Amino acid sequence: MAKDKKDAQGKRKWYQLIGDGYRIASRTYPKLPWILIGIFVGTLVVFIGSGILLDNWILWTISAVVLAPMFTMVALTRFIESASYRQMEGIPGAASAVIGRIRRGWTFQEEPVRFNARHQDMVFRLIGKPGVVLVTEGPVDRVRKLVDEERKQAGRIAPNVPVHALHVGTDPDQVRLAKLMKSLKKLPKKLNNNEVAVVAKRYESIRTNALPVPKGVDPYKVRPDRKAARGR
Incomplete structure (x- = not known):
């Protein structure tokens, strides 16, 4: 019972993992919050604006609501990966x-x-x-x-x-x-x-x-x- 409780506590939720990744990336890219907000808002503006111009705003608005978070998450993933590499630079191995x-x-x-x-x-x-x-x-x-x-x-x-x-x-x-x-x-x-x-x-x-690795x-x-x- 205690082991199951410990395992449950050890498993991090998906939103906790996203939070961890965000903290990693934001240390390397201080402007990250504004970049992500810009991507999210920019996607909404482009899609909703296109829907209004094409007189089909309902479909385009639905697409905007679906795609804006997706594009933002893709961008965050790229920033996390890039930040991880930058933080590893200079470490032997x-x-x-x-x-x-x-x-x-x-x-x-x-x-x-x-x-x-x-x-x-x-x-x-x-x-x-x-x-x-x-x-x-x-x-x-x-x-x-x-x-x-x-x-x-x-x-x-x-x-x-x-x-x-x-x-x-x-x-x-x-x-x-x-x-x-x-x-x-x-x-x-x-x-x-x-x-x-x-x-x-x-x-x-x-x-x-092969050469041995020094202590x-x-x-x-x-x-x-x-x-x-x-x-x-």
Whole structure:
């Protein structure tokens, strides 16, 4: 009985989740309330105004009442997602947390394959239809050596497979965390499913020789601080 009561208390209602998301987004975008109000009111004005002009205001008003909340929720969802990415930027292993959302077509090792312990620069490796993709965290000039080392290894393991590098960060020559997934999808596809499996198997065979992750950094466990995101 006590357990059931505890489980019931632990389950958050949908409106509570929306409230949590709104608080996350509003910290990053202070003008969010006015933006959402503008979208809601703007939708009502456009649809009702169109209904009056077309002499069919009843149908258009019903559409406005239905679509105004929908458009507002879609916008809020986008702002929440963008704010979450922004709040993760700069956290070691944040790229791993984002890449971990990939559903199909990629093989991904969650721990870094190259690591600079002093600066906590990291290189993560993905294998997919574009070939081998190296996702880095850290200034481009500083991670170049790590990328070159991993490129050389890729040349030995899969010599004819393309190797790409995506540098995650906020500098002009880097990819913002929020655009990482989009950048991965834009890479040209060179391998078929069977070839991807073969390359992944070759890497898996040498995984036991991978560099250990230094103490104090566990990218596997890096996730946004949900308590902080909700506001303690």
